[in-house]
Amino acid sequence: MTDAPFLNKCNTFLVGVLEQLSDRNCREYLYNSDTRNNFANRDNETTELVPNVIAEIKKALKDVKRDVNNKITMNSFHRKNCNDCMLVFCLLQWQLLAPFMPNINMAGISGIARDSLEHFVIDSNEALEFKLVRTEADLENEGTTFQPEMSHQVYGDSEQIFGYSGLRIKLYYTACRLTTYLAHSYAEKVNPERYDGVQADEVIKPLAERLQPGYLTNVDDFIAALKKDAAFKPYGKMLRQFTVDMEDGEEKTFEVYFCDISEPGFLEYHERMQPFILWYIDAASYIDVDDDRWRFIVV
Template identity: 35%
Template sequence: MNGDLTATVSQWATETNEALYIQLVSGESVSGVLRSLDVTAQPQIDEEDEQTLEECDGADVIQFHPLFTYQIYGQHERVFGYRGLRINLRYAAGSLATLLDIEYARRIDQMETSLPVVLKADDIDTPLREVLCASALCVSREEFAEKVVADTRGFRPIGKKAHEYVHQDTVYEMYESSLEDAGFREYHRRMQTFLLFYIEGAQFIDETDTRWRIFTVFEKLVLNTVSYSLVGYCTMYQFYHWPDMKRPRISQFLVLPPFQGQGHGSQLYRYIHTLVRQTPEYTDLTVEDPSESFDDMRDRNDMRLLLDHSVFDGLRAPVASQTIGELQTRFKLSKRQMVRCVEMGLLRGLDKAGDPEEYRRYRLFVKRRIYAQNIDLLAELDETEKKQKVAESYAAVEDDYHRILSLL
C-alpha cells in the first residue's frame, strides 16, 4: 500500500521552473491581445514558435521560463496536487502591468479516490502574488488586454535618457533613474520580481535608501506607433569612501532571457563603467557577489578597454604594486579586477616557447599572488603540499585566462 501511495503522489508533482511561463506582451488591439493569451496558454508550443506565434494576430508575445523558483515554491522547486499545470505570468512589455492566471487539467483534492489519506493540493497562487507588485496586478484578461494596448501606445520609460545604441537595426535606449523619481519606485517594484527568477540568492533592495542609482534598458520599436519593451536593468549603490568620495557598487545586474547573448549586458556595463570613470567623486567600480557569466562579461569589456589604451605595451612580470595602483586609479577598477586584467594582459603577450625565462617570471608573479590570497588555508599544509596546491591553482587560473582571451 505504501508503494502504491508513493507512486500516486509522485504522479501529481510538478517542476515549477517548467510550469511557470513568463510572457512580455505588446499589441495594438484588445482583441489581438486576447487571442494571443488564448494561444500561448495551450499546453504544447514549439520553442521555435514561442517568440513569433502572435505576430500575425495583432499582438506580440515573448515567452520564456525562469531559472529559479525556490524563493517562491521552496528549495525543491516543485508543487504537488496538479496535472497539466501551467502558471502564466504575463507582463505588458513596457509598463509591466501584470496578469497572473493558473491553469490545470486536474487537481488532486477535486478527484474521487480510494486512498486511505486525504491529499491536498499546494497553494500556487498566494506565494507568487506575495512577490509581485500588488498595484500592477490586473483582475481579468480583459483589463490586462486594455492595459497592454494603452501601454503599447503610451508607455514611456521613467528617468533621464542616458544612452542609445543600435543592434540589428533596432534601437535600444538606456535610462538612469532614482527611487525618488515620480513613478519609478512603483515601476521598480514591478521589475524586481524578475531578480528572484534569474539571480541566485537575490533580495529586494531597500527602496527608502536614496543612495541607489538604477539603470534600465529598453527596446524601442517604431511601427504604427513608438513602443518600448524592457530588456534589463542594473542597480548600483553608492557607498561612502573616506574622506569625501563615493565607492559605487553594482548590486543587481539582469538582462532578460530573450535579450541575452546580444551584447546588451556589455552595453550596460560599459556605460556604467564610463560614468564611474568620468565622475570625479567616484573611486573604483566594484561588484557585489558576481556570477560566472557576469565575471566573463566584465573581463571581456575591461580587457578590451585596457587593450584599446595600450596598457600592456612594454609591461613585464613582475609588475610593481605601485604600477598596478596607478592603473587602478586611472581606470577605476577594483584592485582584484585590475590585478586579474594585468595578469591576463601579460599572458596574452607571452611567447612561452620562445622566451621560457619570461614565462617563468610570469608564473612566479601569479603564484605569489595566489599564495598571498590563500595564506591562511595553506598555513596548515607542509611545504610539498603547499607547492602542489599553488601549482594546481595556477594551472586553473592560466586555463581560465586563456579561455577569456580567446573570446576577445
C-alpha cells in the first residue's frame, strides 16, 4: 500500500512521539476511557479511517521538513494542523494500523496502550484540597477541607493530571494571615521505565507559579506560623459588623473592612489571597496592583 521508506519514517516518527508524550491533552485523549469506547464502537469505519490517517501522517512528515530521526513532539504535530493526530494514537491502542502498515514495529506501543495506565489519570478538582487553618487540629480534620469548583486555569481544560494514583494536592492557608503551605502526596507514580518513557505531569510547578513566592513546604514551619495569626489585625477600616446563623446552628460574626493599596502590608496580603479566584471564577485574571485607583472590601 505504501513504500518501505515511508513505513520506516512512520515507525521512527511514531516512536519519537511516544517517547516524548509531554503534551497533556494527547495523553488524556489516549488514555481516556470515553475516547477508547467511542472508537471501539466504530470498528466498521476503521477501514475507511486508517488510509486517511496515514495520509495525514505523510503530510505532517513532509511539512515538518526535519530529519525524522529527531524527536518530534505533539506540539510540532499540532502546529502542522494534523487533524487526525489524536486518532492515530487511538488506533494504535488496538494495533489497527498493523494490517495497513505491516512493516511497522509495534513493539513498545502495546505497553503504553495497556488499560492499566487509566488509573494514572486523576481529576484535578478531586485531587486538590484547601484549608483555612485556625488550629493544628484542623490539619487532620476532614471537616475543614474544601475543594475548588474548577481547576482548568491551572491544570488545563480537561482538569486532569496524568501520572499518579491516589494524588492529593494540599494547599493550606492560615486563616488570618493567609500564610501558605503547598505539598502533594500520592500512592503511586507512573514508572517511565515500565511505560516506554512516559513521564508524569508536573503537579507543583503550575500551581506554584500562581502563588506568592515564599510559600511553605514544611508542615512544621506551617504549624509554627499559626502562632503569628493570634496577633493579626485586619487591614483597613471596619465598615460594619454582622452575625449569621449557620446551618449547624452556630452563630458567626463577620466584619467588613475597606482599604486601598496604601495600607502597609496589604499588597502582600492581597497577593496571597488572589489565587482563590482561579478556583471559583472562570476566566479569572489578577488585577494590576500598581494602579492606585483600586479599592478593596474584605470580609
